[in-house]
Amino acid sequence: MLQKFKNHINKNFPFLKDKKLLIAISGGLDSVVLTHLFHQLNIAEIALTHCNFKLRNEASDLDEEFVHKLSQITSNQIFIKSFQTEKISENQKKSIQITARELRYNWFHELIDEHQLDYILTAHHADDNLETFLINLTRGSGLDGFTGIPAINGNIVRTLLPFSRSEILNFAKSNNIEWREDASNASIKYVRNKIRHKVIPVLKEINPSLLESFSNSIHHLKEVQEIVNDKIVDVTKQSVVKEKESIKIDIQKIKELANPKAYLYQILKEYHFTEWNDVYHLLDSQSGKAVYSKTHRLLKDRSFLILSKLENNTNEVYRITENDVLISQPLNLNFQEVTEIKPQNKHSIYVDKDLLNYPLYLRKKQNGDYIYPSGMQGKKKLSKYFKDEKFSLLDKENTWLLCNAENAIVWVIGYRQDRRFMATTSTKNYLKINKL
Structure with missing residues (x-):
């Protein structure tokens, strides 16, 4: 298997050579063999990572102890972290399996960033691929669910996918490799285990070359x-x-x-x-x-x-004081006192600062809003203005309003200024408001 694995790496994963790799190791057969394969090939810098989910009492701690000893044998750096998975699962109201998966991968990515590693290696193999396919089949998946576990998904790489569980087991036995058995793998209360122990043996009895046929499919x-x-x-x-x-x-x-x-x-x-x-x-x-x-x-x-x-800011209001020159939330605005009016565009307005009543506020539309649009006579309901200007429903929701202390609209930001606050030739204190 070692030579076959080496050829597989050379052909399909040459980019792994001389990289910094993080192998996710549980202590079970598959991840232990993956560790030994890369250790024997010596083609990259390897670190190990182990999650202790505290789900199997003493057995979980023995798994941790085992992988720590393995890291010493193979001279690999190891990162180990414990999680109170059941408590986290209850607090987040998620299943144990989903919680453990999220905790595992979130931590893996933290390690990648912190230690400037290149790829995460997991030990998924051909039997895992078949099990996943059958699970998706029972759930009514689309085509995506039937194309198998991806060999490369971002910086997650699965180099054992072409190899069967029996190949991996034979390699471990022939090389006197020890591993930890997870007793929960024998339980059929989990869907994956039920498929593994009850369904796949029947399919292999019907077609002894099931994995090869599945690979072709x-x-x-x-x-x-x-x-x-x-x-x-x-x-x-x-x-x-x-x-x-x-x-x-x-x-x-x-x-x-x-x-x-x-x-x-x-x-x-x-x-x-x-x-x-x-x-x-x-x-x-x-x-x-x-x-x-x-x-x-x-x-x-x-x-x-x-x-x-989806955004949750429709009811949020942002306060702007007279001393604010630049704000960055919920959008970037610059407030600058100037001495003259220059040509305007939709991203800036000039107002008479003496007509403003601070504090100013940034908010979204409200029922009853109206505006005295610049360049037009009279006032208009904001809803009517939006309709006349052919705003989409999304445009209406995403448009911010700059208002004074009395909640009067000063500017429909990026669209129309209210003429009540416009700077004129008689203005003494000009204020330029610019959307950056």
Whole structure:
């Protein structure tokens, strides 16, 4: 197996050579063998990392002791951290498995940054890949869930994916390698273990070459995924416009496609939506209807679906005193006393400082707001102004207002100044307000 592994590294992971690598080691068979393989190849600088999740009482501490001894045998630096996983899981109201995974990878990335390491290596292998595929199959996954565990995902690298559990076990036995057995791996109360111990043995009985056949199927599915990705790139260029704080999807262009729902899924899948029927029905909904994920909102606005990140600042108010010259939250504004008015643009206004009543405030729109728009007669409800200027629903929500102490609008920032506070030829104290 060592020579096969060496050839695999040379062919598919030559970029790992002479790099600083962090191997995630539990003490179990797979990660211990991975450590020994890299130790014998001696092609990179290796450090080990172990998480003690305190879930198996004394056994967890014995795992920690074992990997510490292994690091001494292989002369590897090791990082060990303990977590009160059950308590954290209860506080965050997440499952033990999800909590442990998040704790593990968050800490791995901290180590990468702190010690300037290049890659994290995990010991996922061919049997893990098959188990993940079957789990996704039972949950009704899309094509992404059937293309297998990625060998490279950012700075996470999985070099054992082509190797079976039996190959790894044979290598360990033939080289007298010791490892720790996790008793929980034998329990079938977990879905993965149930598939491992109950389902896969039956499939291997039907087809002794199951892993090889599965590998071929994964290869074909990845080829199909590449074709899909190319098509999505073309559709995205034609129907999606990326703006500074949002993404606009042309409804008519999506509806002209053979399967609009499938295309919407491919375009939006990374934004954590789950109710795909609701997403699809937005195409024919009235303006203002929205679908939410845990991180984003998809809003129907006339002829577009507008995707934006969820923000919690709609009710926030920011105070500005007379002594403030520059502010950076929630946006960058500069306040500068000047002696004359120069040509203006939408990013700056000139006001009569003596007409202002401090403190000033930055806020979003409120019911009852009105403005005396510069260049126009009379006053106008802010909602009417937005409508006349053809603001989208998202534009209305993202527009900040600069107001005086009486809550009167001084500036619809980036759009229109209120003429009540404008600097004129009779102004004595000019104040330039600039959006940076």
